[in-house]
Structures are given as C-alpha cells and as structure tokens.
Amino acid sequence: MKNLQKIIFLGIGLSLLSTSVNAQEKEFIPMANIPAGSFYMGGSALGENFDEAPIHKVIISNPFRIGKTEITNAQYEEFCPEHKVLRGKRGLSKGDDEAVIFVSYNDAVAFCKWLSKKEGKTYRLPTEAEWEYACRAGSYYPFSMGDGLPSVFQKDQRIVRDYQSVSLKVGQTPPNTFGIYDMHGNVEEWCMDWYGPYLSDTQTNPVGQSRGEFRVTRGGSHSTPETFLRSSNRMAMLPDDKHALTGFRIVQAEYPASKPITTFETNLNSEHVSQVKAVWKKQDKVPLFMAPIPFVIKPDCSSKTPFYQHNHQPAITWCDNGDLLAIWFSADHENGREMTVLASRLRAGAQKWDPASLFFKVPDRNMTGSALMNDGKGTLYHINGVEAAGDWQNLMMVQRTSYDNGKTWSSPRIIEPEHAKRHQVIAGTIKTKEGWFIQLCDAGPGGKDSTAVHISKDGGQTWADTGGTIAGIHAGVVQLKDGRLMAFGRSNNIADSSGKMRMPMSISSDMGKTWTYSASEFPPLEGHQRLVLRRLNEGPILLISFTDHPLRTNPSERGMIFKDKNGKEFKGYGMYAALSFDEGKTWPVKKLLTDGKSRFLNGGAWTQFFEMDATHAEPRGYLAATQTPDNVIHLVSSRLHYRFNLAWLLKNAD
Structure with missing residues (x-):
C-alpha cells in the first residue's frame, strides 16, 4: 500500500512538474518571482567606484517579476525582425538563444511597450534598485555567489581591443538564489533610471534622477574586467548608444509611484562664469x-573631483568673455574605464588657473580624445571619444555646444555612432574658409595607424569621414590659401633626399579624401x-x-x-x-x-x-x-x- 502511495504521489509530482514545464514553455519570457523586502544598496566607493556611495537602505515594497534571463535574439526579433542583420556583428551573438546586443535604451523601452500591448500586462525595464536587489538575492559579497567570479561565469574578463567570439547563450551558468541567470556578465543590462548620485537616507522604491544625460546599465559583460561585474558596480550610457556589450532584461510590474529626485551638482569650471564680452x-x-x-592643478579632496595620477592629452580654447578653457583626461591607466575629462578655467585677468573640476564623463567608459573650438561667432564646441568599455580602439564620437562661455553645455549628441577605429579625437579642430569644420582623429590605437579626417559642412550638425588618411598619428591640419589641406603627423616617417628620416607632410586637394605624402624638413616625433x-x-x-x-x-x-x-x-x-x-x-x-x-x-x-x-x-x-x-x-x-x-x-x- 505504501509503495502504491509513493507511486501515486510520484505520478502526481511528475504531472505537476510536466504542467509547470509546459506552462514555462508557453511563457514568452520566463520570469522569476521576486519578493518584497529591503536591502542596503551601494558599495565601499573606493577610488573610481566613488559613485557607489553612500550605502543606503532601500525598501522594495511590492513583489515583482523579472526575466530569468536577458532578452534573446529570437525574443527581440519577434518585435523587431530587422535586427537579425546585426547577428554576428563583431563576431558575437549569432544564435536565437544568445542575449540580444546592439540595442539602445530607446530600443529596449520600445520592446517593453510592444510586449505590454501584446500581453495586456505592464512590462518595463528594472529600476536600478530593483536590479541590484534581484542581483544580490540577499548577499552582500561583491558577487551574489561570493568574493570572486567563478570561472564558469567568465567570458574573456579583461580589457580587450578585438572581442573574442564568446558564446552569449543565456542561462548557461548557475542561477542566484532568486532563480535569475547572468546577473554577473554575459551582457550589460539597461535600467530605467537616469544616472546620478545616491541619497544617504532610506529610499522606498527609488526611481533615480528626474533628468540626466545617461541611463544606468548594470551587471557588466563579456570582454570586461571582473571588477565591473560586481553587484554594486554602476555604469551608464547615452540612451541612443548601442554596441556589442549591452542588452537588457525586463520586469513585469507596474511603474513605481515614487517621485524621482533632483541632486545635480555644479563644477568649478562652470561656476561664476562671466557673460560680459571681453574687449581685446x-x-x-x-x-x-x-x-x-x-x-x-590638483583639486581639494572636498570638491569630490575624480582626479587620478595620470593627466594628459589636453585641448584648449578661448571664450568670448576673455577666459581660457582647457580640458584633458585624468586616469590611472590610459586604457582604463576610470578615465575622466577634467577642465580648468583661467579667468580673464587672473594669474592662476582654477583647480581641476569635472567636465565630461560617461560612467565606466574610457574617454580618450578631446577637442575644443571657438567658432568665432560665440559658440564653443566640445568633441570627445567614448569607448564601449576600456582601451581606446572602439570609440564613438559625441559633440556638445555652449553658447554661454562654457557655463552650460548641451546634452552630448552622438555624431559618429559606431564604436570603431578612426574615432580617437585629436585636439585642433579647425574652421575652413568655406565655414566647414574639420576634426582629425587617430585612425587606430597603434603608433603607426595614421590620422582620419572628419568634416562637417553644416556647423557641426552632421559629420562625415572622408575616408582619407594623413600620414602619422596625432596630426595637425591647416587649410592653405588655395583651398588645399596641409597636415603633419607623428610616425609614418619618410626619408628625405639624403636618406634621413623626416616628419611626413601630407597634402590634399580634395578636402581630405585623398592625400599625397612627402618628407618635410622637420625631425620626426x-x-x-x-x-x-x-x-x-x-x-x-x-x-x-x-x-x-x-x-x-x-x-x-x-x-x-x-x-x-x-x-x-x-x-x-x-x-x-x-x-x-x-x-x-x-x-x-x-x-x-x-x-x-x-x-x-x-x-x-x-x-x-x-x-x-x-x-x-x-x-x-x-x-x-x-x-x-x-x-x-x-x-x-x-x-x-x-x-x-x-x-x-x-x-x-x-
């Protein structure tokens, strides 16, 4: 009789399991149930991780459901079939069950709206707090499973220039105690919040800042050092950016009723900027x-300016109020994700420059290459490279403008969206006699990769790579009176008539599309x-x-x-x-x-x-x-x- 009961109970259990599996198979996005609760959000905030402080208590007052895995190619392409052409780009994410990449924040939001309409439920991106709560699953170790990332989770966790063809198949590593996969690595994941500083007091269902320039991403990815995969690590991107490191997962829950916060900070280079036009x-x-x-000039620690040991690669321009504005990168390592663009201002009549202060930073992205220009008509232009991760090979280009001597700047606008070579910005932007802008960029990360030429014929609204290359990296360019361009650069040296290596001179008669090269009279750099x-x-x-x-x-x-x-x-x-x-x-x-x-x-x-x-x-x-x-x-x-x-x-x- 007991054996018969065991068989019956076993049969019932198998039947329920089968029903559960069948139900899960029918579920378009398998979801995990996350209970209401509270946790302490943030981290120790050492060095470049200063934005993880202060640690503060967060209450998640309502249970919610979150995707067990990141959204896959097959799932996303139900909504956007044309995305299929991006499969395998950069050698990644070819299969149906691999995490979708090359999706912007706006793409992810559009998917959630489509799915909400399709299923009659509210789907959205997780808030940053929901994401960390679900990731930690009750743990306060750097990773939900302990102090380090087990090898089974690792997918080329280092700074790389050329991505390895690692599998992005979802759900292949052990889940955390909430039953969620791939919270540490695989691909970064978009969150709902605008990026900004934390508050120190207890928060209930926080939704981040009321406005901003960057949307939060979490979790880290393949081809990224392990430290950026920690539960508390914060990253962010421009909402319309998309690249090979970032995808998303979704939440099924109503939008939190909490109000966003406003905690914006000003920086010294933008404070007390005179708007009186200088008399030169x-x-x-x-x-x-x-x-x-x-x-x-090193800032005071109380300024909270992220100032590192290596300060290099400057750009400078004059302002209509008589000030000078200089910018440069500050980093511990030139290929590091901590790299930040700082600024200093020499105010009209002053004898000393202001201490360094923050000028531009996309969180946890390498920022190699900056340029500044005054167009002579009251507008300042700032152009910068932004890496998908570390190093300085896979850069996109962004542009900002200021009409008030650098007191305020427009939101960064992507002018070269592909994270690729030929986008490492060089200081020295010029305006031609036609009114066109020319921006030079190193054509690659190496010392002999030459210089690319980008031109805007509409005041910086649109830009185009001419396809031509100047001999040498870090080049400078001028327009000659006859309309030709002349440039000098470092490396790609040319022997003169005596056989001595000289700095190359490049000449273009078609505004940078093609170039001729010759030995200058100057020693090489x-x-x-x-x-x-x-x-x-x-x-x-x-x-x-x-x-x-x-x-x-x-x-x-x-x-x-x-x-x-x-x-x-x-x-x-x-x-x-x-x-x-x-x-x-x-x-x-x-x-x-x-x-x-x-x-x-x-x-x-x-x-x-x-x-x-x-x-x-x-x-x-x-x-x-x-x-x-x-x-x-x-x-x-x-x-x-x-x-x-x-x-x-x-x-x-x-």
Missing part, C-alpha cells in the same frame, strides 16, 4: 613670452609627443614640435641648430616653433620655446621634471594651442601653459 587689446607689437605656469599646426591670426602658419626624443642615446640624433640674438648658431633641445610665410613651402623662422631663463619645471604626465634654459625647452608632451583675438598664442603641454606672440617669435629672426 592687441598685443602684437611688443615681443611677449611669459613664464610657463601649470594649468593642471616619437612616443609621448604631439605637435601643433595652426594658422595665426596674422597670416603665417605656425608649427610647434620637438627637436628629438630625450631618450635617444646617440648624441648625433639629438637637437637642432638655432640662432641666438646675435645670430650665432647653437644646438638646442626640446620644444620649438617654426613659421612659414609661403603656405608651407619654406620655414625660415625656427625658435626654441624658451626665454633663456633657468627654470626647473614639472611637465606632468610622461614628461615629468626637466630643466629649461637657453638651450633646453620642454622635451616632450602632448601639445594643444589657441590664439586669442588679442593675438597672444596660448600653448598647453601635458601640464604647462605657455604664452607668447608672433613678435617674440620674430625677434632676432633673420
């Missing part, structure tokens, strides 16, 4: 060279050096470069011949300026960028400390320059700001 007094008669001063090429207000073309690399061991390969104030020749080392009065055919003026006074200076970044005197100038650095309407040339290296004018460059020139 020409300073072009008397020779001017001012002692270099630092523009990269090497690592940790970037030139400036620009047309001065007065007409001549100015090149600022370096005589050699300071780590060369052969004395014969170092230095250039200059003339002192008495016409006597001497060998000088380091940064110099050259002038051309005949559209680049000859460069009769070459001057070492020093006033001859002895100084011990810190050039920052890769330059570090050096001695400046009559025969030595700054030995290396990344350069950027602008010329204010009073005709003063403002040059910045990796840390220092130089001020001089054409009259000084011409002083004692033959």
Whole structure:
C-alpha cells in the first residue's frame, strides 16, 4: 500500500512538474518571482567606484517579476525582425538563444511597450534598485555567489581591443538564489533610471534622477574586467548608444509611484562664469613670452573631483568673455574605464588657473580624445571619444555646444555612432574658409595607424569621414590659401633626399579624401609627443614640435641648430616653433620655446621634471594651442601653459 502511495504521489509530482514545464514553455519570457523586502544598496566607493556611495537602505515594497534571463535574439526579433542583420556583428551573438546586443535604451523601452500591448500586462525595464536587489538575492559579497567570479561565469574578463567570439547563450551558468541567470556578465543590462548620485537616507522604491544625460546599465559583460561585474558596480550610457556589450532584461510590474529626485551638482569650471564680452587689446607689437605656469592643478579632496595620477592629452580654447578653457583626461591607466575629462578655467585677468573640476564623463567608459573650438561667432564646441568599455580602439564620437562661455553645455549628441577605429579625437579642430569644420582623429590605437579626417559642412550638425588618411598619428591640419589641406603627423616617417628620416607632410586637394605624402624638413616625433599646426591670426602658419626624443642615446640624433640674438648658431633641445610665410613651402623662422631663463619645471604626465634654459625647452608632451583675438598664442603641454606672440617669435629672426 505504501509503495502504491509513493507511486501515486510520484505520478502526481511528475504531472505537476510536466504542467509547470509546459506552462514555462508557453511563457514568452520566463520570469522569476521576486519578493518584497529591503536591502542596503551601494558599495565601499573606493577610488573610481566613488559613485557607489553612500550605502543606503532601500525598501522594495511590492513583489515583482523579472526575466530569468536577458532578452534573446529570437525574443527581440519577434518585435523587431530587422535586427537579425546585426547577428554576428563583431563576431558575437549569432544564435536565437544568445542575449540580444546592439540595442539602445530607446530600443529596449520600445520592446517593453510592444510586449505590454501584446500581453495586456505592464512590462518595463528594472529600476536600478530593483536590479541590484534581484542581483544580490540577499548577499552582500561583491558577487551574489561570493568574493570572486567563478570561472564558469567568465567570458574573456579583461580589457580587450578585438572581442573574442564568446558564446552569449543565456542561462548557461548557475542561477542566484532568486532563480535569475547572468546577473554577473554575459551582457550589460539597461535600467530605467537616469544616472546620478545616491541619497544617504532610506529610499522606498527609488526611481533615480528626474533628468540626466545617461541611463544606468548594470551587471557588466563579456570582454570586461571582473571588477565591473560586481553587484554594486554602476555604469551608464547615452540612451541612443548601442554596441556589442549591452542588452537588457525586463520586469513585469507596474511603474513605481515614487517621485524621482533632483541632486545635480555644479563644477568649478562652470561656476561664476562671466557673460560680459571681453574687449581685446592687441598685443602684437611688443615681443611677449611669459613664464610657463601649470594649468593642471590638483583639486581639494572636498570638491569630490575624480582626479587620478595620470593627466594628459589636453585641448584648449578661448571664450568670448576673455577666459581660457582647457580640458584633458585624468586616469590611472590610459586604457582604463576610470578615465575622466577634467577642465580648468583661467579667468580673464587672473594669474592662476582654477583647480581641476569635472567636465565630461560617461560612467565606466574610457574617454580618450578631446577637442575644443571657438567658432568665432560665440559658440564653443566640445568633441570627445567614448569607448564601449576600456582601451581606446572602439570609440564613438559625441559633440556638445555652449553658447554661454562654457557655463552650460548641451546634452552630448552622438555624431559618429559606431564604436570603431578612426574615432580617437585629436585636439585642433579647425574652421575652413568655406565655414566647414574639420576634426582629425587617430585612425587606430597603434603608433603607426595614421590620422582620419572628419568634416562637417553644416556647423557641426552632421559629420562625415572622408575616408582619407594623413600620414602619422596625432596630426595637425591647416587649410592653405588655395583651398588645399596641409597636415603633419607623428610616425609614418619618410626619408628625405639624403636618406634621413623626416616628419611626413601630407597634402590634399580634395578636402581630405585623398592625400599625397612627402618628407618635410622637420625631425620626426616619437612616443609621448604631439605637435601643433595652426594658422595665426596674422597670416603665417605656425608649427610647434620637438627637436628629438630625450631618450635617444646617440648624441648625433639629438637637437637642432638655432640662432641666438646675435645670430650665432647653437644646438638646442626640446620644444620649438617654426613659421612659414609661403603656405608651407619654406620655414625660415625656427625658435626654441624658451626665454633663456633657468627654470626647473614639472611637465606632468610622461614628461615629468626637466630643466629649461637657453638651450633646453620642454622635451616632450602632448601639445594643444589657441590664439586669442588679442593675438597672444596660448600653448598647453601635458601640464604647462605657455604664452607668447608672433613678435617674440620674430625677434632676432633673420
């Protein structure tokens, strides 16, 4: 009798299991039931993870259902069949049951609206708090399963340039205690919230900020270091961005009734910005060279500015109110996701630059490559690269504008949406005589990858890659009077008639589509050096470069011949300026960028400390320059700001 009961109960159990399985098979999106409860949200907030603080209590007052897995290709393509053409892009997500990628926040929201209408239920993206609550599943370890990520979960968890063809098949690793799969890795997941700082008090069903520029993503992905897959780690993206690292999962629940918060913070570079138009007094008669001063100044800790040990790759422009605005990246590692764009302002009449403050940051994305330009009509333009993750190969390009001297900026707008090569922005944006904008970008992450050319013919509204390449990376470009473009760059060096390697000069007669290359008369640049090429207000073309690399061991390969104030020749080392009065055919003026006074200076970044005197100038650095309407040339290296004018460059020139 007992055995018969066991058989009956077993039969009933199998029948119920079969019914449950069949019901699950019929469910378009398998969902897990998440109970109401509370937890402590956030993390220790060390270093680059400062945005995980403060840890605060969150109450989830109502149970909800969340997708057991991320939305797959097959599920998404029920809504958007045309997405199928993106399967396998970058070698990823080819199968029906792999997590969908190359979907924007707006795409994910549209899917939820479609599914809600289709099933008569409310589907949406999870709030950031719901996501972390479901991910932790009662755990406060870095990962829901413990201190580290078991190998079974790992899919090329490192900084990569070219993605490996890892499987993104969902549900292949053990679920957490709530029965949810792939909360750590596989692909990042869009959340509903605008990104912004946490509050410290207890929150009930929080929904984030009332507005913002970036939507939160969570969970990390393949091809990403393990630390970014932690339960508390916060990331974000522009809502219309899409790439190979991010997909989404959905929630079935009503929208929370909570009101969003508003906790926006201002930064020093945008505070107390005068809107009085400057009256520029020409300073072009008397020779001017001012002692270099630092523009990269470490902020006070109380400012909460994310300032790291490596500050490099500047851009600079003038403002109509008489201020100067300089930006650069701050990072511990040049391929790191902590990289942040900082700014400093030299206010009109001031003798010192403001301390560094935050200028632009997409959370947990590498930000390599920045440019600034004043169009001469009251508008400032900021263009920046944004990586999908770390490194600086797979960048898209975004643009912002300011009409009030950099006090406020428009929301970032994607101008080159593909995370790809040819998008590493170089300082030195120019405006042609036709009114077109030209933005140069390194064509790849390597030292010999040349320079790409992007042009906007409508004031920055739309941009196009010409497809042409300038010889050398980190190039500078000017437009010649006959309409051609002339550029110089680092590497891809060309031998002159004597066989000596020289800096390449590139010329284009079709606005950057094709180029011809020849050896210039200038020595080539090497690592940790970037030139400036620009047309001065007065007409001549100015090149600022370096005589050699300071780590060369052969004395014969170092230095250039200059003339002192008495016409006597001497060998000088380091940064110099050259002038051309005949559209680049000859460069009769070459001057070492020093006033001859002895100084011990810190050039920052890769330059570090050096001695400046009559025969030595700054030995290396990344350069950027602008010329204010009073005709003063403002040059910045990796840390220092130089001020001089054409009259000084011409002083004692033959």
